[in-house]
Amino acid sequence: MTYAQAALTALAQEMERDGSVWVLGEDLGPEGGVAGQYLGLQQRFGKTRIVDTPICENTIMGAGVGAALCGTRPVIELRYADFGICAADEIVNQAAKVRYMLGGQVRAPLVIRQPIGFRDGMAAQHSQSTEAWWVHVPGLVVVAPSNPADNHALLKAAIRCDDPVVYMEHKELWTVAGEVDEAAQPAALGQANVAKRGSDVTIVTWSSMVGVCLEAAQALEARGCSAEVIDLRTLWPWDRETVFESVARSRRLLVVHQAVKVGGFGGEIVAEASEQLFDRLVTAPRRLGAPRVPVPYAEPLETMCRVGAADVVRTAEAMML
Amino acid sequence: MNEIPPTESVLSLYRTMCLIRAFDTHAGDARRAGKLRGSVHEYIGQEAIATGVCANLDRADYISSYHRGHGHCLAKGADPEAMMKELYGRVGGVCGGKGGSMHVADFSLGILGANGVVADGVTIAVGAAHAVKMKGEQRVVVAFFGDGAMNRGPMLEALNWASVFGLPVLFVCEDNLYSDRTRTGSVSAGPGPLARAAAFGIAGETVDGNDVIAVSEAAARHVREVREHSRPRFLHATTYRWRGHLALDKGLYRDPREVERWQAVDPIVRTASWLSSRGVERTGLSRENDAAIERVARAVAAAETAPWPDHTTLYTDVQDVGAPS
Ligand SMILES: Cc1ncc(C[n+]2csc(CCOP(=O)(O)OP(=O)(O)O)c2C)c(N)n1
Numbered sequence: 001m002t003y004a005q006a007a008l009t010a011l012a013q014e015m016e017r018d019g020s021v022w023v024l025g026e027d028l029g030p031e032g033g034v035a036g037q038y039l040g041l042q043q044r045f046g047k048t049r050i051v052d053t054p055i056c057e058n059t060i061m062g063a064g065v066g067a068a069l070c071g072t073r074p075v076i077e078l079r080y081a082d083f084g085i086c087a088a089d090e091i092v093n094q095a096a097k098v099r100y101m102l103g104g105q106v107r108a109p110l111v112i113r114q115p116i117g118f119r120d121g122m123a124a125q126h127s128q129s130t131e132a133w134w135v136h137v138p139g140l141v142v143v144a145p146s147n148p149a150d151n152h153a154l155l156k157a158a159i160r161c162d163d164p165v166v167y168m169e170h171k172e173l174w175t176v177a178g179e180v181d182e183a184a185q186p187a188a189l190g191q192a193n194v195a196k197r198g199s200d201v202t203i204v205t206w207s208s209m210v211g212v213c214l215e216a217a218q219a220l221e222a223r224g225c226s227a228e229v230i231d232l233r234t235l236w237p238w239d240r241e242t243v244f245e246s247v248a249r250s251r252r253l254l255v256v257h258q259a260v261k262v263g264g265f266g267g268e269i270v271a272e273a274s275e276q277l278f279d280r281l282v283t284a285p286r287r288l289g290a291p292r293v294p295v296p297y298a299e300p301l302e303t304m305c306r307v308g309a310a311d312v313v314r315t316a317e318a319m320m321l
Numbered sequence: 322m323n324e325i326p327p328t329e330s331v332l333s334l335y336r337t338m339c340l341i342r343a344f345d346t347h348a349g350d351a352r353r354a355g356k357l358r359g360s361v362h363e364y365i366g367q368e369a370i371a372t373g374v375c376a377n378l379d380r381a382d383y384i385s386s387y388h389r390g391h392g393h394c395l396a397k398g399a400d401p402e403a404m405m406k407e408l409y410g411r412v413g414g415v416c417g418g419k420g421g422s423m424h425v426a427d428f429s430l431g432i433l434g435a436n437g438v439v440a441d442g443v444t445i446a447v448g449a450a451h452a453v454k455m456k457g458e459q460r461v462v463v464a465f466f467g468d469g470a471m472n473r474g475p476m477l478e479a480l481n482w483a484s485v486f487g488l489p490v491l492f493v494c495e496d497n498l499y500s501d502r503t504r505t506g507s508v509s510a511g512p513g514p515l516a517r518a519a520a521f522g523i524a525g526e527t528v529d530g531n532d533v534i535a536v537s538e539a540a541a542r543h544v545r546e547v548r549e550h551s552r553p554r555f556l557h558a559t560t561y562r563w564r565g566h567l568a569l570d571k572g573l574y575r576d577p578r579e580v581e582r583w584q585a586v587d588p589i590v591r592t593a594s595w596l597s598s599r600g601v602e603r604t605g606l607s608r609e610n611d612a613a614i615e616r617v618a619r620a621v622a623a624a625e626t627a628p629w630p631d632h633t634t635l636y637t638d639v640q641d642v643g644a645p646s
Contacts, residue, residue, distance in 0.1 A: 052503055055469045081440070121359035122360060123423060
């Protein structure tokens with residue numbers, strides 16, 4: 001099934017299992033969300049559990065917080081990460097802090113779905129990858145699945161999580177198909193997946209960049225360089241153990257993301273690895289990400305912002321010298 | 322009031338509507354054919370609103386637009402060729418190919434930009450009006466937005482702001498009944514946009530947004546009021562979009578009979594009937610329409626053969642301080 005269908009399956013299973021799980025957001029009913037990720041759910045669960053809202057991101061998010069404080073488990077649909085910014089106040093000042101501020105009297109068990117990334121010339125206000133913004137906010141869990149099976153198992157985990165979870169699918173992955181075990185248990189949040197074993201360089205990545213890095217790893221293999229590719233899956237908490245173990249072996253670290261490189265989450269990984277493993281590294285850790293420009297519309301310009309397999313290969317090879 | 326308008330000025334409105342229709346007919350088809358990228362929101366069926374309102378504006382007046390913005394820009398006088406080049410992402414596009422369909426703008430014509438975030442253009446219009454007032458200028462600012470935008474916080478904040486500070490803004494709500502795939506009425510409380518504006522002390526009226534003469538007359542009254550007294554006004558224009566929300570949406574969530582009912586009140590056909598009842602030859606009207614189609618075809622040919630933006634432009638116009646690395 002596709003990545004979108006995998007999320008749909010997970011959500012339906014969780015709604016079946018737990019009557020307190022419900023969804024609120026724009027355009028969920030008529031055609032099941034922007035990618036069909038809610039297709040048929042309103043028919044199946046009714047309009048009180050799949051709620052079509054007005055266009056009002058602040059209130060969608062704030063209402064989600066309020067409902068979470070009072071015994072339900074809302075899944076909040078914000079359509080694209082760009083509109084997650086419209087709801088940033090409620091996410092940062094309310095959802096993320098309420099448990100702490102109120103001395104642990106309450107929790108806000110909710111999921112904030114806000115897809116990231118480029119797709120098809122959507123330009124500057126519909127292409128942003130803001131995962132690092134949310135990682136910076138104490139109180140939030142941040143998840144970014146790279147394939148259908150993970151989207152199924154991680155969404156289940158996110159819905160069962162008692163903390164607020166920012167759940168970031170990638171727009172270009174919606175139609176990607178893969179094997180999904182529908183009976184799979186929820187994934188463990190904070191556990192990375194070693195997508196490919198290798199010994200010469202550790203490539204840490206997530207979301208749509210996992211496919212790009214695997215492609216690069218194959219090309220590197222043919223050139224005699226063995227790359228390990230780690231799919232982080234969860235950015236907060238992130239799986240330091242798996243990453244550090246790998247970097248300690250390969251002694252080289254390259255982080256790859258689609259988000260703007262400056263101030264991106266790659267910087268955090270490099271900093272932590274440098275602090276912990278400085279004496280084991282044989283070369284400076286490297287990052288690949290987009291230039292710090294808004295995403296342009298014209299295709300050749302957008303392509304320049306994309307990290308491709310060739311960039312990964314070139315950078316990894318340079319690290320071998 | 323309601324004198325019979327001069328035939329020549331209605332003919333001019335007719336021409337503008339034909340141009341917008343021809344432009345968006347191509348834009349939608351080109352998107353469906355994979356020649357354009359991203360989101361293309363066609364304005365077909367709503368042409369009378371942009372046309373009737375902008376006909377009452379001066380070049381120096383400002384407009385802010387939303388995601389369905391091609392019609393507003395053309396009505397304010399933007400060059401169809403530069404607009405088409407923008408949609409094709411090419412050199413010579415109104416935004417140099419960086420913005421695409423959703424962000425068309427020509428500042429030399431007072432077009433402050435089409436916006437991809439619902440209701441954000443309205444707050445920008447209010448800020449523009451604030452600047453106009455600060456500088457003691459005579460300009461009017463028109464904010465175009467959809468009925469869906471009426472439910473977003475920034476919209477309501479903007480109404481309050483404009484009223485509190487007595488700003489020269491005309492709010493134009495293009496009520497096409499839908500917000501993307503949702504019927505706006507199903508998620509909106511109260512008696513409608515006019516009542517919300519009234520709650521902030523802003524007067525206005527509802528107008529048949531498929532009647533370009535009615536829109537133009539109403540806009541004339543409100544623009545005059547805004548300009549002379551520096552206070553906001555609200556125009557609620559009822560209309561319908563013929564196509565889906567965007568080019569790749571077939572609009573299947575709508576009752577086909579509803580679509581037919583609205584197509585029967587096509588603003589362009591109605592204007593043609595009015596003009597022929599005033600003695601304008603039908604053949605002359607179809608020549609006007611053909612001319613619009615040809616003009617768009619020339620724009621398309623120019624856009625298709627225009628070069629892509631140079632790679633160095635990726636890094637230009639980001640900011641002055643600091644390198645974009
Ligand atoms: C803040 C925000 N939320 C959601 C969207 C996604 N979206 C784009 S257009 C649209 C519907 C807008 O409806 P309306 O304002 O009535 O304009 P129309 O498309 O009908 O012309 C939505 C929900 C957005 N662009 N911005």
